[in-house]
Amino acid sequence: MPALPAVHSRPLPPPAKRPGDSHWAWSFLIDIAVFLFVFATIFGIYAIGRTWLGPAHPEAQISQNPRDLPLYTLYSLVRMVIAYAMSLVFALAFGYLAASSRRAEMIMIPLLDILQSIPVLSFLPGVMLAMVALFPHSQLGIELGSILLIFTGQAWNMSFSFYSSLKTIPRDLREAAIIYRFGRWQRFAELDLPFSTIGLVWNSMVSVAGGWFFLMACEMFVLGKRDFRLPGLGSFLETAASHGDTRAILWGVAAMIAIVVLLDQLVWRPIIIWADKFKFEQVESSGVAHPTLLHLIGRTSLLIRLYRRIFHPLFNRLTLVFTLGARRATESFAAPKQHRLRRGIAYVLIAGVLVGLAFTVVHTVRTLSDLHRQDYVELVRSAALTFLRVNSALLLGALWTVPVGVAIGFSPRLARIAQPLVQMAASVPATALFPIILLFFLRLPGGMEIAAMLLMLLGTQWYILFNVIAGAMAIPTDLKEAAQVFHFGSWDRWRFLILPGIFPYLVTGMVTASGGAWNASIIAEYFHFQGKTVSAPGLGSTISSASDAGRFDMLLASTLIMAIIVVVINRLVWRRLYRLASSRFRLET
């Protein structure tokens, strides 16, 4: 082979440095930490297992003692982790299936749209009754029910993210996988999953944040005559709020903020940095600074070590096993036979789904026919009220986030200071703050109205703010300079440069915020506080009160209406704006 040609004007890059191997001293400490962690985990599993498999305590006494908070937080954390793991598995399976079959795709993607628009509480009766029926005598049933509820708030957007990543894999990469005879597993492990990682990571963060947001609703709820309470951070806060115990509320909020911030620094930040290697780009981007705790620990975080030591070798091993397996399978089976079998399974599945669908429709119609005319009038009125509330919250959110976001996005110095702060603020679940908000506002006339809107705002404004910042940062410098050269006044600057520039980002943020605000209405409009129920009339409070009272007909009707409204708004407003954004307001380089 000839030596490298002299025509390379660029100096050749040095061989890649693998971080992690140089931190021997740290590694030792980390090993000890890992050991302690494993020990604690084993103990935790044992403790949790004992409670879960023990007899059912549907109405467990929820302690108000701050000393119980660490244990309660652990309980909630375990629920979140399990629910998240289930969501991830579900998202991978669902997204993979939807992306690999055109026929399945036609049903599965609209289905996701609908599922995403259904608030957590609407799943409650079905999930809870099923689980309690499955495990009537042990705590496991109630725990599983709670976990499934958290799951219903997390799985859909992750599924959608994985699906859309799969659909955007470049053709050349796909063809390379085919021509080099990748089996299904290898394609999944070396192409599909890595390509989707970044999207999955961001959506996981959104999902888990949603999980914390709805934690109170998922750990403590009334279903008709039955009162379910699970020891956890959410139920601690909820109990504190309904007793009006300010001290306990503050302790609970502090614990919530602590766990969320810890997770952010110890789990999500390292994962985001690690995920950077999955960025699909040809050229290395200029240095990205992530000021985090990570730098204190060195670059080897627990999870990444876990990945490198266990998952990576495991994946490699699996790949080999699967390729050999696939090889043997193709040798011993004739291809058409397998095809027929698969088709048979598909037909059975489709038949099952159709029967289930027919049953549901019949059941729905029968349930809905129980409703009276004034119920419908009531439903329409509350839907209109929530519609107004959600959109006012959105408008308010946009009004303050657009100027602030643009200011942050235009000034790198401000961004350096503000962005970590904003991220921190955004990660605190607004529902945890809700009792504190109520403490202030319930004294005012119309306080519940303000508080409800404020909670929607707190829960959703961050999506808008983040997107606006990103949009402002993406406006090319030469356009800004052009505006300067032509002496644009500030109005013209907004009209011709900033608003069109951030428009696609603003729409993206508003879509997420809109869906989030509708879902948040179930808590924002209906809350147990200081021994009584405070509520504002609206669709969310209709859902919550129907669930509380065990009125399934009302619950079903209000859920249907909410799903329809959200889906229709998405189709008629957001999707059109989105198309406009991606055709007319796209900044092409």
Next chain:
Amino acid sequence: MSTANTTEALPEPIIEARQLEKHYPQADGSRIQVIAPINLAIYPGQIIALLGASGCGKSTLMRMLTGLSPSTGGAVYWHGQPVNGRFPNVSIVFQSFALFPWLTVIENVEAPLEARGIPAMERHKRALRILDAVGLDGFESAYPKELSGGMKQRVGVARALVVEPEVLFMDEPFSALDVLTAETLRGELLELWLGHKIPTRAMFIVTHNIEEAVVLADRIIVLGRNPAHIHADFAVAIPHPRDRKSLEFLELVDSIYRVLTGTDHKDASAPPRTYVPGVVPKSKAVMLPHTRPGGMAGLLEILVDRGGRVDLHRLSEELSMDLESLLPTIDTAVLLGLLRVEEGDAIITPDGYGFAQADIQTRKAIFRKAALANVPLLRQMEQALKAKSNRTLSEDFFRDLLDEHFSTEESRRQLETAIQWGRYAEIFDYDSQSGKLTLTEA
């Protein structure tokens, strides 16, 4: 035409396409032929170059030969056996490299071996050996994004060679690289091949670069358009290393140029051929080359400077543009009657002369006259708009018309081009927001 007639002397082909074709069905029962039935054989010991302008179907043909893309007629044979959904032992080097950015260089090269179930130690050994051969030792643990374009494509070549393919396919392998890097890689590839340092028995290179084909190939197949068909088959007998300045090299390049330019004009004005017996194309559709009218003026001005006649090969060299980027503009000028092509020379017509000398408004007037006289689609569009009382029609109306003659994708591009031309000629206005066309009032 020096058509290679080498089939009889050669041994059994590795891959052979018999009557291989591709077409898309249309709603009315006719079909759009993308690739006409083609017979093609790849023999051991040869480098074959598949040459053609962009969008002529050469990539599709290559993908059909490798089994990536299904054919709608004919079959591909691998050592005389039909290939049915199974993949022959081939590799592809992609124009975009198609490396997995999350895998290191060596992991990228090992991936195909992993797919074949080769154990880790053996994989590593083989990957290191091939990386060494392409000059990448020391870069094993780098990620692709840390490498320059040339180094990336070396990884692409290493990954392709590590499975010891019988035929190495390359899809425009050097087009994404700068001129010097591309030349270096070509040299290195030839050295591997001529020095028998790789077990590969044949290479098949898809390219639009005539000189690249003549430098590398033993046989050059020129593909014509609409639908894709083998237009010429050149045997290259020049010994390696080939001197780009030698007379035989230049002569070969020139004659390939002549073939490429000559055919394309004939084809541009011919309707796409349909191969359905009994179904006659409804009306004559002229396929528009996808250009913007603006570029043509520059070409015609240069022609005027050179006395009205210039050798196309020399012109492209002087402009340092390759064939692919120059041909559509020439096609446009020919279609509008502003230019003629004879024997590889471009000759300006009196209209073209007028166009080159005129100011912007006069140019538009000349363009308008020429377009309405020579482009049936624009004439049709003008008449349709005139027939409406409000002088307005949706673009969908015209797309439906075009869909009868072209594939969906092509009719979209055709309409896009027609709208560009019509706007320039001030035949109609177009509002991209509403998709409406409005007749321009004089």
